[in-house]
Amino acid sequence: MLKLTGLSKRYDTGDLALNDINLTVPAGQVMALIGPSGAGKSTLIRCVNRLVEPSTGAIELNDQDITRVRGTKLRQARRQIGMIFQNYALVERLSVMENVLSGRLAYVGFWRSFLRRFPASDIQQAFNLLERVGLQTMFDKRGDALSGGQKQRVGIARALMQNPKLLLVDEPTASLDPKTSRQIMRLICELCREQQLAAIINIHDVVLAQQFVDRVVGLRGGELVFDGDPKDLSPDILTSIYGEEDWSVVDDDNEDAEPPAAASVDIAGAHP
Amino acid sequence: MPVKHVNNVPVWQRREPLKQYAIWAGWMLGGMLFLLCWKVISDNTIWEFMYDAGTQAGSLIGRMIPPDWSITGSLMVPLWDTINIATVGTALGILIAFPLSFLAARNTTPHPALRAVALAIIVSSRSINALIWAMLLVTIVGPGIFAGMLAIALRSIGFVGKLLYEAIEEIHPTPVEALSSTGAARTQVLAYAVWPQIMPAFAGISVYRWDINIREATTLGLVGAGGIGLQMNAAINNLAWAQVATVFVLIFATVIVSEWVSAKVRHAVI
Numbered sequence: 001m002l003k004l005t006g007l008s009k010r011y012d013t014g015d016l017a018l019n020d021i022n023l024t025v026p027a028g029q030v031m032a033l034i035g036p037s038g039a040g041k042s043t044l045i046r047c048v049n050r051l052v053e054p055s056t057g058a059i060e061l062n063d064q065d066i067t068r069v070r071g072t073k074l075r076q077a078r079r080q081i082g083m084i085f086q087n088y089a090l091v092e093r094l095s096v097m098e099n100v101l102s103g104r105l106a107y108v109g110f111w112r113s114f115l116r117r118f119p120a121s122d123i124q125q126a127f128n129l130l131e132r133v134g135l136q137t138m139f140d141k142r143g144d145a146l147s148g149g150q151k152q153r154v155g156i157a158r159a160l161m162q163n164p165k166l167l168l169v170d171e172p173t174a175s176l177d178p179k180t181s182r183q184i185m186r187l188i189c190e191l192c193r194e195q196q197l198a199a200i201i202n203i204h205d206v207v208l209a210q211q212f213v214d215r216v217v218g219l220r221g222g223e224l225v226f227d228g229d230p231k232d233l234s235p236d237i238l239t240s241i242y243g244e245e246d247w248s249v250v251d252d253d254n255e256d257a258e259p260p261a262a263a264s265v266d267i268a269g270a271h272p
Numbered sequence: 273m274p275v276k277h278v279n280n281v282p283v284w285q286r287r288e289p290l291k292q293y294a295i296w297a298g299w300m301l302g303g304m305l306f307l308l309c310w311k312v313i314s315d316n317t318i319w320e321f322m323y324d325a326g327t328q329a330g331s332l333i334g335r336m337i338p339p340d341w342s343i344t345g346s347l348m349v350p351l352w353d354t355i356n357i358a359t360v361g362t363a364l365g366i367l368i369a370f371p372l373s374f375l376a377a378r379n380t381t382p383h384p385a386l387r388a389v390a391l392a393i394i395v396s397s398r399s400i401n402a403l404i405w406a407m408l409l410v411t412i413v414g415p416g417i418f419a420g421m422l423a424i425a426l427r428s429i430g431f432v433g434k435l436l437y438e439a440i441e442e443i444h445p446t447p448v449e450a451l452s453s454t455g456a457a458r459t460q461v462l463a464y465a466v467w468p469q470i471m472p473a474f475a476g477i478s479v480y481r482w483d484i485n486i487r488e489a490t491t492l493g494l495v496g497a498g499g500i501g502l503q504m505n506a507a508i509n510n511l512a513w514a515q516v517a518t519v520f521v522l523i524f525a526t527v528i529v530s531e532w533v534s535a536k537v538r539h540a541v542i
Contacts, residue, residue, distance in 0.1 A: 049453050079455030089450035093468040102464050106455030113456075114463050155450075162454055 001027040001198045002048065002166055007057035009043050009222075017043040019222040021057070027165070028196040030189050032209035032230070035219035036242050041202040044219065045168040048200070049081045050074060062165065079106035082159030082197075084188070086171035088151040090158075092144035096135065099143055099154050100126045103161025122161070129157040133187060149180035156188060160195070167192060167199040174204060181205070185212045206233065336517035343515050344522070347503060351522055353417050354499035357492065358485035361424025366478055368425070369394075369432035376433060377440035379448075380466065394437070397430030402488045406497035417498035424485050424492075431481050439473035440466060475541040479534035486530045490523045 002025040009018040017040045025031055033041050046052040048059060050066070058067045066077040082103070090099050104122045105113050112118065130136050133153040138146070146154065152172060159167060169188060173181035185201075189212045192199045203209045209216060210230040218226030218241035226237050235247035274285045287295070374380045376390035406423035413419050447465040456464065493501025500519060507515040 051449055051453055075455040075457065077455075078453055081453070083450065083453040085446060085450060087446055089446040091447045091451075091465055091468050093471065094464070098464075102451055102456070103454050105451065105457070105460045105464065110457060110459050110463070113460055158450075158454070168453075 001025055001029075001062065002200075003058075003060040004048070005058045005060070007044075007047060007059065008055050009040070009047055009052060010055045017222050018047065018054075021222075021224055023217065023224065023227075025166070025198045025200060027198050028193070029215060030192050030199045030201065030213045031215045031217060032213040033200055033202045033217050033219060034204070034206055034209060034241060037204075039219040040222040041219055042170055043222075045083075045170055045200055045202060048166075048168055049078050049083060075106050079162050080165045082162050082164035082167045084152070084155050084159050084167065084169040084172050086174045088148070088155045088175075090143040090146075090151055090154055092142070094143055095139070096130070096141050096143065096146070096154050097126060097139040100130060100139075100157045100161055103158040106162070126157070126161060129160055132191070133157050148176050149184065152176065152180075152184050153187070156184075156191070160191060164197060167197050167201075169199060169201040171202050171204065173208065181208060182211075189213065206238065332513065335513040336520075338514065339517035339521055340512070340514035341518060343503075343518055347500060347519065347522055350493070350498075350500040350503050351526065353420075354489045354493075354501075355486065355526065357417055357420040357424055357497075357499050358482060358489040361421040361489070362428055362478070362482040362485050364421065364425035365428025365481070366432055369429045369436060370474075372429065372433045373436035373440060374462070376437040379443070379445070380440055380462065390433075390437075394430045394433040397426055397428075398434060399430075400427070402427040402485075403491060403495060406492045407495045410496045415496035415498070420489060420492040420497035420499055423497055424489060427488070428481050428485065431484075432477055435477045436470065436474060439470045439477075443469040472541050476538050479537045483527075483530045483534045487523075487527055490526075 002023075004021050004023040007018055007021040007023075008016070010016050021044065033044065035041050043052055047054045050059075054067065058065055060066070061077060061080060064077070066074070069077055091102070094102070098116070101116075101118050101122060104118060107122070108118060127136070127139070130139055133156055135150060135153050135157070138150065143151065143154070167188070172188060173184055176184060185208055188199065188201070191197070201209070201213065210233060213230055216226065216228065216230045216233060217224065218237070220241050225240055226233075238247045239245065274288050275282050276285070277283070286292075372390050372393060375382070375386050376394060378387070381387040381390070402423050405426045406419060409419040409422050409426075413422065443466060447469070448461055451461045451465045489499050489501075490504075491501050493499045493503065494505050496502070500523065504516060504519040507513075507519060
């Protein structure tokens with residue numbers, strides 16, 4: 001499905017953000033990408049849809065090399081790849097419906113999209129998706145009238161409007177409260193399984209990742225340092241990804257059914 | 273470091289002492305320059321004229337009151353011309369400034385060379401006052417309303433273009449990134465991610481410029497570019513101060529109305 005070969009990215013500043021990444025994501029697999037801030041997680045997923053140009057290496061999507069495609073070819077590649085953002089990236093002054101329909105821009109011409117005359121099937125799909133993400137009554141609200149969780153649901157619907165084969169998800173829960181974070185992660189992972197989408201999810205919350213994904217990949221300093229089952233994330237491996245730290249709380253969380261809520265209550269209690 | 277130790281206790285100051293003295297010296301020099309300029313201006317003023325300035329102003333206002341309302345009817349057509357010069361000139365200016373601002377904004381320009389050209393047009397339009405544009409245009413296209421409209425348009429290009437391209441450069445980049453990543457074409461990204469973000473600024477800038485242009489159009493008649501300024505100039509030359517007062521009152525009323533309209537438009541859009 002997605003195959004990265006020897007992918008490296010050196011920014012103009014000289015920083016090597018990615019160093020020789022080799023990674024294959026099969027269809028239908030939900031993969032979490034973890035690692036400390038600055039490890040290159042965002043750069044990696046932005047290289048996949050070419051928001052960032054990779055320096056060397058190759059990106060193959062469904063056996064098609066998209067590393068150097070330009071113009072129409074690039075847009076055709078991008079429309080197969082949905083993207084979900086940490087800060088939702090909605091157009092706040094447009095309505096929910098317009099934001100969702102903007103996922104279809106690559107499929108309709110300029111004037112049709114400018115005049116908001118999308119094909120009836122697109123509008124039907126938008127209503128179905130809004131219902132699926134639980135916002136069926138909100139279609140006429142303006143983007144800036146929504147809460148964070150609702151904005152992220154609109155972001156998810158916009159990405160799925162593309163009928164993508166692959167989802168790139170950049171810190172989907174970093175700006176959300178713990179409960180909404182779980183709901184959003186569950187929704188993304190359910191949708192991926194329903195539609196057999198491959199997904200790469202950048203995420204800081206290791207516990208949350210373990211709860212929902214099929215596979216975890218660890219990045220450190222632009223290099224792949226772990227690739228395996230979420231259950232195999234031991235304190236040693238977490239140390240190899242993030243550096244030395246007491247990981248015992250994370251361990252307890254794994255065994256407990258509902259530990260994160262308990263942990264946050266403790267923290268809240270410590271600072272009344 | 274602006275920290276000194278007194279009895280081993282660190283005392284923090286905003287600046288290093290030397291830098292602080294330099295700043296004081298700078299203020300002192302600035303103050304001295306101000307006083308010097310004041311003295312030069314005073315030396316070049318003929319104060320004898322100033323002694324009776326109050327009486328002069330009083331007598332001028334006395335001759336203006338009451339305004340000569342009998343000419344109001346004959347001023348309606350020039351006033352209508354003035355409003356038209358401002359409105360059509362603003363529209364024309366916006367029409368040219370709008371594409372220009374997308375070429376001039378760093379984040380939407382197709383090429384740095386085009387950006388340089390667009391910036392050059394905006395700067396040259398801004399550097400010349402509407403009245404000077406009108407003087408030039410009267411010699412080129414002849415006196416009248418058309419010269420006035422072009423003058424207003426040429427001055428508005430720079431104003432609207434500059435403020436609009438700054439607004440474009442200040443948009444949130446993430447929606448642009450998001451829509452680019454869906455595979456949308458450049459024009460679609462402009463229409464869906466950029467335009468909604470600059471639309472309130474665009475409306476505000478446009479009505480603000482129209483508001484300014486109403487006031488500028490009242491002076492264009494002084495150089496023969498049409499509008500109520502011609503009547504005002506004639507009245508001043510005839511020392512018909514009561515008629516001048518009527519013109520003032522009409523201009524004042526028009527400006528009030530234009531302020532009200534632009535406030536309404538801005539309120540409706542934001």
